[in-house]
Amino acid sequence: xxxxxxxxxxxxxxxxxxxxxxxxxxxxxxxxxxxxxxxxxxxxxxxxxxxxxxxxxxxxxxxxxxxxxxxxxxxxxxxxxxxxxxxxxxxxxxxxxxxxxxxxxxxxxxxxxxxxxxxxxxxxxxxxxxxxxxxxxxxxxxxxxxxxxxxxxxxxxxxxxxxxxxxxxxxxxxxxxxxxxxxxxxxxxxxxxxxxxxxxxxxxxxxxxxxxxxxxxxxxxxxxxxxxxxxxxxxxxxxxxxxxxxxxxxxxxxxxxxxxxxxxxxxxxxxxxxxxxxxxxxxxxxxxxxxxxxxxxxxxxxxxxxxxxxxxxxxxxxxxxxxx
Numbered sequence: 541x542x543x544x545x546x547x548x549x550x551x552x553x554x555x556x557x558x559x560x561x562x563x564x565x566x567x568x569x570x571x572x573x574x575x576x577x578x579x580x581x582x583x584x585x586x587x588x589x590x591x592x593x594x595x596x597x598x599x600x601x602x603x604x605x606x607x608x609x610x611x612x613x614x615x616x617x618x619x620x621x622x623x624x625x626x627x628x629x630x631x632x633x634x635x636x637x638x639x640x641x642x643x644x645x646x647x648x649x650x651x652x653x654x655x656x657x658x659x660x661x662x663x664x665x666x667x668x669x670x671x672x673x674x675x676x677x678x679x680x681x682x683x684x685x686x687x688x689x690x691x692x693x694x695x696x697x698x699x700x701x702x703x704x705x706x707x708x709x710x711x712x713x714x715x716x717x718x719x720x721x722x723x724x725x726x727x728x729x730x731x732x733x734x735x736x737x738x739x740x741x742x743x744x745x746x747x748x749x750x751x752x753x754x755x756x757x758x759x760x761x762x763x764x765x766x767x768x769x770x771x772x773x774x775x776x777x778x779x780x781x782x783x784x785x786x787x788x789x790x791x792x793x794x795x796x797x798x799x800x801x802x803x804x805x806x807x808x809x810x811x812x813x814x815x816x817x818x819x820x821x822x823x824x825x826x827x828x829x830x831x832x833x834x835x836x837x838x839x840x841x842x843x844x845x846x847x848x849x850x851x852x853x854x855x856x857x858x859x860x861x862x863x864x
Contacts, residue, residue: 541571547663547664565637568641583637608634610632612629626732626736633669638666651675673744691783740770
């Protein structure tokens with residue numbers, strides 16, 4: 541789909557025979573070949589493919605050619621199941637017209653489009669580009685704040701005994717497995733947010749420097765502000781990353797503790813069973829002359845010896861502090 545946004549009107553048109561002079565933004569969403577060729581012909585630009593926009597090297601994401609900026613950055617979209625996925629976004633910026641190329645629904649693009657015509661700061665393509673970057677940074681900040689709240693909640697559950705509070709090992713194992721899955725999910729979402737913010741910061745800095753010949757002073761200041769915001773969010777993201785690593789180490793540590801407790805119990809049980817086994821093995825031998833067989837109280841004494849040989853190791857382990 542192709543949307544053509546005009547200034548000062550905020551309505552948009554689909555594909556037509558010509559590109560009106562008042563067009564400031566052409567938004568391509570899963571565009572057809574006909575729509576791509578229409579924009580390429582009228583603006584004398586090249587529309588890159590999804591694979592090309594997904595490349596990570598700087599030489600592919602940051603290009604200045606014949607007075608036009610070709611930029612790309614990752615963005616996050618939600619699939620049908622609500623899972624976050626990375627999708628590339630391309631920006632082609634000229635002195636007046638902005639062309640965006642995307643392959644997924646991104647609400648921030650629609651929000652910025654609705655402001656065209658009512659917001660004086662969106663009078664040309666460069667202003668629209670800057671507003672899109674600001675919206676992406678705001679969205680990234682909201683995501684980081686949400687992840688920070690989730691990490692605080694998870695941290696309270698981990699360090700206040702929520703994982704090992706149950707006396708049933710099965711329940712504790714289930715809680716630890718869920719905590720480990722939550723830590724992994726948060727780490728994955730944080731990594732996606734980091735990729736988006738790094739991409740935004742990179743293209744904001746590049747656009748402000750290379751395109752300075754036709755970038756207004758106001759837009760340049762806004763791009764510098766975007767770069768500063770990305771840098772500050774990067775510091776916050778680093779702190780969240782360190783906290784995730786701490787939680788991961790803590791959960792793995794609790795898992796090791798639980799395993800050690802299990803092995804300790806098995807060790808105690810095996811050691812406690814050794815003396816009775818020895819006694820039973822001795823008295824179970826088929827020797828013809830065994831004095832205990834002729835004792836009047838031989839049977840109860842044998843039971844007493846077997847029981848005592850099992851209890852005495854338990855008392856010794858208790859005094860040594862092996863279990864509570």
